[in-house]
Every structure is written in C-alpha cells, then in structure tokens.
Amino acid sequence: MHRAWVQVDTKKLENNYKNLVKYLPDFCDCICIVKCNGYGHDAIQEALVLQNCGAKFFGVAALQEAVSLRKAGIVGDILILGHTVKEEMALLAEYNLIQTVGDIDYGYALLEHAKVHNHVYRIHYKIDTGMHRLGITDHVSIFALRDLANEEHLTLEGCFSHFAVADSFAHEDINFTYQQKALFDAWVKEAKAVGMDVGKLHLSASAAIVNYPDIVYDYCRPGILLLGFDSGDMKYPYVREQVLSLYAQVVKIDVLPSGQSLGYGRTFVSDCDKKIATVSIGYGDGIPRNYKDGEVLIRGVRCPIVGRISMDQMCVDVSHLDTVELFDVVTILNEEITIMEMASKANTISNEIVTKLTNRLIRIYK
Numbered sequence: 001m002h003r004a005w006v007q008v009d010t011k012k013l014e015n016n017y018k019n020l021v022k023y024l025p026d027f028c029d030c031i032c033i034v035k036c037n038g039y040g041h042d043a044i045q046e047a048l049v050l051q052n053c054g055a056k057f058f059g060v061a062a063l064q065e066a067v068s069l070r071k072a073g074i075v076g077d078i079l080i081l082g083h084t085v086k087e088e089m090a091l092l093a094e095y096n097l098i099q100t101v102g103d104i105d106y107g108y109a110l111l112e113h114a115k116v117h118n119h120v121y122r123i124h125y126k127i128d129t130g131m132h133r134l135g136i137t138d139h140v141s142i143f144a145l146r147d148l149a150n151e152e153h154l155t156l157e158g159c160f161s162h163f164a165v166a167d168s169f170a171h172e173d174i175n176f177t178y179q180q181k182a183l184f185d186a187w188v189k190e191a192k193a194v195g196m197d198v199g200k201l202h203l204s205a206s207a208a209i210v211n212y213p214d215i216v217y218d219y220c221r222p223g224i225l226l227l228g229f230d231s232g233d234m235k236y237p238y239v240r241e242q243v244l245s246l247y248a249q250v251v252k253i254d255v256l257p258s259g260q261s262l263g264y265g266r267t268f269v270s271d272c273d274k275k276i277a278t279v280s281i282g283y284g285d286g287i288p289r290n291y292k293d294g295e296v297l298i299r300g301v302r303c304p305i306v307g308r309i310s311m312d313q314m315c316v317d318v319s320h321l322d323t324v325e326l327f328d329v330v331t332i333l334n335e336e337i338t339i340m341e342m343a344s345k346a347n348t349i350s351n352e353i354v355t356k357l358t359n360r361l362i363r364i365y366k
C-alpha cells in the first residue's frame with residue numbers, strides 16, 4: 001500500500017473508448033486528448049491503453065507532452081494544440097509531431113524556421129469561430145493562408161475550431177454553438193473556393209460529441225469523455241464510467257475531547273467527544289483546501305472531513321463507525337464520491353480537480 005495513490009481502472013477506460021467509437025459514425029475518428037498529464041490520470045499510461053484499443057491520434061497542449069508520448073512508444077499522430085516556441089521547433093520534425101497554427105504570424109515564424117533547417121512541418125490551422133482565445137480570425141486573408149499552406153516546407157493536414165458553450169442547453173448557448181459551426185463551415189467553404197487543401201476537419205470536444213450528434217466531421221477531440229466524468233451539462237447516449245479512484249490511509253486514530261479544537265486556524269471545535277482519524281492526503285496532493293462539506297469513505301461508510309485540510313493530511317470524523325483501524329484504506333474519490341461531487345463542493349469543475357492531482361500521488365493502472 002502507498003501513502004496516497006490514484007488508481008485508474010484500465011477496463012473502464014477501454015470501455016469508455018470502445019463505446020465512444022461505436023457511437024461515432026464510421027467516418028469520424030478520435031483525436032484522444034491527453035494533455036495536462038492525461039488530466040492528471042498519467043498521459044503516458046492512458047495513451048498506451050488507448051493505443052492498444054486502436055487509437056491512432058492523440059492531442060496535447062505542449063511540445064514536452066508530445067515528446068514524452070513519443071518516447072514512451074506512442075506511434076500515431078500527435079497534435080500539439082498550443083504553440084511551440086522557436087527554440088524548440090526543430091523537435092517537431094525530430095519527433096514527427098503536428099503543430100497547431102492559430103495565428104498567421106506564428107505560421108510565418110514556423111515556415112521561416114522550417115526553411116532555415118530544411119524541415120517540413122506538419123500543421124493544422126485553428127480557426128477562431130467565437131472562443132476568441134486562440135485561432136485565426138476572419139480578418140486574416142484567406143489567400144495569405146492558402147499561400148502559406150502551399151509552401152513546400154509546411155503540410156496543412158487539417159483545420160479545426162473549438163466550441164465555447166457546447167456543455168450548456170441554454171437557448172442562447174445552443175444558438176451560439178450552431179453559429180460557431182456555421183462560421184467554421186463558411187470559412188472551410190471559402191478556403192476550398194480559393195484552392196486551399198484544408199485536409200481533415202474537426203470541431204467537437206466531449207460536450208459537443210454527446211450533446212450535438214448532428215455536428216460531425218472527420219475527427220472529434222474527446223478528453224473527459226474517455227475518463228468518464230462530466231464538466232457542464234452532458235447528455236449521454238451510451239455508457240461511460242469514471243475511471244479514476246483516489247485513496248489514502250488512516251495514519252492516526254484518537255479521541256478529540258469535547259470542547260477541543262482541531263487543526264490550523266482551530267476552525268473545528270468538538271461539541272462532544274469525537275473519534276477522529278487522521279488521513280494521509282492533503283492539499284499538497286491536490287485535495288481542494290475549500291472542499292466544503294467534503295466526505296470520504298472508510299469501510300464503505302461516508303465520514304465527514306473536519307477542520308482545515310492541511311498540506312499533507314486531513315482529519316475525518318469517524319465517531320459513527322463501529323470499527324476503524326490504523327492503515328485502513330480511505331477512499332477520497334470513486335464511483336460513489338465522484339469527481340463531480342468534489343468539484344461541486346469545492347466550487348469548481350471536474351477538470352480542475354483532476355489536473356491538480358499532484359505528482360506526489362502514485363498512479364496505478366489496473
């Protein structure tokens with residue numbers, strides 16, 4: 001046993017992927033998004049499981065993430081969704097990676113680098129259709145983009161955009177999503193009309209994949225869908241399960257006498273004698289310090305977290321348990337206490353909970 005660990009259920013991960021593939025039309029493939037260390041699940045192990053199930057295309061945010069996947073034996077395509085700095089552009093060729101171009105000047109910088117080093121860089125254009133975060137805006141000349149794409153030192157293999165509110169069923173959000181799709185389609189049409197070979201197209205991440213089955217292109221980009229949790233409102237037409245569990249241990253059991261306080265800030269004062277278990281996990285492992293009314297499972301029973309969560313430990317009221325022993329396993333997250341529950345109680349989204357699980361936690365795939 002470990003002090004605290006993340007466990008990923010490989011079977012559930014495989015099923016989430018296979019059920020998604022079954023649900024998608026045959027012509028639509030997945031770019032499996034495993035950025036930010038696979039949303040805290042361990043990108044390499046996640047990608048290797050998915051590769052074994054047939055996944056051939058992966059997406060990450062940063063060059064270093066892409067390189068580590070290659071070094072670990074990922075042989076399929078890898079798209080970098082963020083930008084790669086000039087000093088590291090040569091690695092795009094060395095590791096056969098695909099770079100997103102979300103700004104024409106960035107495209108020129110990439111081209112110049114490719115020419116100087118006699119490389120050919122594989123690229124996807126990212127088109128801004130309403131996120132206004134990254135992406136080529138409609139002010140940019142379609143002819144300039146076509147000419148850049150035609151340069152022999154660049155290969156345009158795809159074009160994509162990203163939805164802002166596909167995880168909401170509010171009337172105006174549905175309208176906005178279809179407006180983004182319409183802008184994307186219009187841009188693609190214009191690009192084709194001026195003779196640009198746009199390559200493969202992709203638009204939907206998890207929420208759009210399940211909420212807008214009518215919006216389908218050559219690829220989709222699932223991240224959380226593979227991991228089986230939600231962020232925002234999502235309609236599921238097929239089974240998917242949370243693959244992650246999080247565990248720690250009871251490292252001390254003691255009685256807190258009535259009237260005594262517990263932990264930093266003395267925020268909890270017992271109103272009667274309480275049995276308290278100290279648990280070997282804290283905010284230094286990624287438990288949100290503001291996990292309000294948070295609970296854990298010990299011997300299958302929910303127990304409330306009491307007092308402030310500290311960096312390496314937290315305390316749990318176990319007065320209602322018939323038995324609790326030193327080194328009992330404490331379940332912080334599983335299919336009962338879900339990532340969504342923790343996110344909601346900590347006033348954040350599931351993505352933030354999992355990406356903040358720190359490296360101190362051992363990751364176990366089984």
Ligand SMILES: Cc1ncc(COP(=O)(O)O)c(C=O)c1O
Binds near residue numbers: 162
């Ligand atoms: C461009 C892009 N595509 C796909 C994804 C995957 O999103 P999700 O995990 O909601 O499927 C992300 C995640 O933020 C993203 O930024």
